[in-house]
Amino acid sequence: MPEHPSPPRSRSAAALVAAVLALAGTTSAARAQDIESVDSYVLGQGFNVGPVNFAGYSSVVLAAPDQGRKTFSLEDLSLYASAHVGALFNPFMEAELTGLNLVPWGKDGGEGDGGKGYLVLERLYNDIQLPDGFTVRFGKMLAPVGDWNQIHAAPLVMSTIRPAATYRGSSQYATGLSVLYSDPQARWPDVQVYWQPMDEFSARPDSIVDDHYRLVEGLHVSFPLALLDKVGFSIQRTIDRQGVEQHLFGTDFRYTMDQWSLQGEWVVSTLSQPPSLHSTRDLEWSGYVAPSYALNDRWSVYGWYEVYDGRGSMPLLGATQELAASTAMPFGNDRVAQDVLAGFAFRPQPAMVFRLEYLQNVGGRPINPTGLFASWSVLF
Amino acid sequence: MRRRRSLLAFLMGLLLSDLARAEDILVVANPSVTLGRSLSTADVAAIYLLRMTLWPDGSAIIPVNREIASDVRARFTAGVLHQDNASLIVYWNEMHFKGKLPPVVQESEQALLAFIRRVPGSVGYISGGGVPEGVVVLARLPVVATGGGGP
Numbered sequence: 001m002p003e004h005p006s007p008p009r010s011r012s013a014a015a016l017v018a019a020v021l022a023l024a025g026t027t028s029a030a031r032a033q034d035i036e037s038v039d040s041y042v043l044g045q046g047f048n049v050g051p052v053n054f055a056g057y058s059s060v061v062l063a064a065p066d067q068g069r070k071t072f073s074l075e076d077l078s079l080y081a082s083a084h085v086g087a088l089f090n091p092f093m094e095a096e097l098t099g100l101n102l103v104p105w106g107k108d109g110g111e112g113d114g115g116k117g118y119l120v121l122e123r124l125y126n127d128i129q130l131p132d133g134f135t136v137r138f139g140k141m142l143a144p145v146g147d148w149n150q151i152h153a154a155p156l157v158m159s160t161i162r163p164a165a166t167y168r169g170s171s172q173y174a175t176g177l178s179v180l181y182s183d184p185q186a187r188w189p190d191v192q193v194y195w196q197p198m199d200e201f202s203a204r205p206d207s208i209v210d211d212h213y214r215l216v217e218g219l220h221v222s223f224p225l226a227l228l229d230k231v232g233f234s235i236q237r238t239i240d241r242q243g244v245e246q247h248l249f250g251t252d253f254r255y256t257m258d259q260w261s262l263q264g265e266w267v268v269s270t271l272s273q274p275p276s277l278h279s280t281r282d283l284e285w286s287g288y289v290a291p292s293y294a295l296n297d298r299w300s301v302y303g304w305y306e307v308y309d310g311r312g313s314m315p316l317l318g319a320t321q322e323l324a325a326s327t328a329m330p331f332g333n334d335r336v337a338q339d340v341l342a343g344f345a346f347r348p349q350p351a352m353v354f355r356l357e358y359l360q361n362v363g364g365r366p367i368n369p370t371g372l373f374a375s376w377s378v379l380f
Numbered sequence: 381m382r383r384r385r386s387l388l389a390f391l392m393g394l395l396l397s398d399l400a401r402a403e404d405i406l407v408v409a410n411p412s413v414t415l416g417r418s419l420s421t422a423d424v425a426a427i428y429l430l431r432m433t434l435w436p437d438g439s440a441i442i443p444v445n446r447e448i449a450s451d452v453r454a455r456f457t458a459g460v461l462h463q464d465n466a467s468l469i470v471y472w473n474e475m476h477f478k479g480k481l482p483p484v485v486q487e488s489e490q491a492l493l494a495f496i497r498r499v500p501g502s503v504g505y506i507s508g509g510g511v512p513e514g515v516v517v518l519a520r521l522p523v524v525a526t527g528g529g530g531p
């Protein structure tokens with residue numbers, strides 16, 4: 001059960017309203033010479049109102065697992081607002097409606113535990129930009145573990161179904177302080193250190209996340225190889241609400257060669273369990289590798305292979321949260337999940353993508369449900 | 381006869397030199413931007429790749445881009461940023477999600493110049509020729525022409 005007495009949606013909504021008011025109030029007072037509105041709207045670039053840029057993305061997902069209930073859901077409807085006023089004041093806020101069933105489908109008419117949607121506050125922070133590429137950030141931010149988590153918007157990532165290695169077993173968020181370094185000439189690696197000394201601000205409800213962390217701290221170093229290519233290394237230390245201390249080490253990469261691209265991530269975590277939990281698990285690891293090939297400017301084929309040995313057996317995000325409940329399978333002796341995914345994508349324009357993909361569990365207990373998935377995602 | 385040939389060669393040289401300069405790209409900014417030096421090609425690339433976000437006085441840099449079909453953008457993208465449009469769009473979309481605003485798009489040189497004249501901190505590029513009024517030139521970058529099309 002959630003530790004907080006108020007319903008999660010109410011708490012998130014209150015936080016969202018407070019964030020919007022704070023952003024609107026402070027930006028209007030901070031800058032007299034507003035940026036002009038863009039004359040022509042470009043899909044994916046948002047629109048400017050005074051000094052504030054509003055943008056977002058949405059993703060609609062049709063999930064047809066081999067076992068369990070099919071769903072047609074609004075996986076994400078995200079709105080982010082940012083303002084760039086000067087060195088000291090660069091606020092950013094993202095709020096998201098997630099996991100909303102659009103069509104009652106299945107024997108219980110989509111009235112299971114999930115599918116009613118949640119409004120969550122993804123990010124709320126301010127950047128203080130310092131000379132020579134340094135930035136001090138405070139607030140709620142995405143934790144830089146790997147690459148996928150930092151660009152997890154559906155239109156930006158490779159597939160509809162997200163490899164578990166990119167989000168399970170680590171804190172996806174950090175509420176606190178962070179220092180970022182980005183060399184203007186890209187001669188040195190990008191570096192981010194972060195520290196969350198308390199509970200996550202506006203934490204997502206237990207029904208859509210595995211863990212809540214009361215301490216998060218870490219480091220991410222990314223070596224840029226080209227515009228989109230990079231090699232990154234992540235370290236993260238967390239303590240969750242149950243007192244489990246975790247040390248994570250990870251590496252990620254992205255490499256492009258002509259029409260081919262290859263990306264992947266590998267994470268290993270050591271766990272220190274409090275005696276009261278009576279758990280013997282002291283190591284988790286997972287990784288994925290994902291090739292893709294661009295047939296032309298609009299069509300591409302992609303796939304990934306993942307191995308996962310960690311806590312839990314099913315994803316708990318958005319529409320797939322429902323699948324977790326509806327396709328739950330008994331645990332086998334082999335705890336290492338292996339999934340293979342293959343699909344193709346059609347981008348009628350850069351900000352929009354249609355995807356059709358099939359995921360097959362090929363070993364171990366399922367971490368993602370076997371089945372067919374389709375999605376339509378757009379940046380706006 | 382010899383003097384005529386020399387004069388002709390001199391005039392041809394002047395003409396070619398002028399044509400070459402016309403293919404340069406001028407980087408122009410709002411008059412609020414005062415640097416005291418020219419921007420290098422690497423500086424301009426860092427601005428458009430959103431790695432350099434502040435002017436030396438601490439004000440925000442607002443890069444302005446031309447529409448994707450324009451010839452000057454093609455030359456700027458290939459000759460200054462050394463990238464292709466498709467990769468840049470992916471990159472800018474990712475950076476936007478990370479909280480950094482991509483360059484503002486203006487559909488003509490007139491619109492771009494009007495935007496830059498209005499918005500402090502803004503910077504853009506135009507085909508090298510005369511220097512327009514109401515903006516300051518931060519760099520003149522020699523860029524190989526891609527051929528065809530106007531600015």
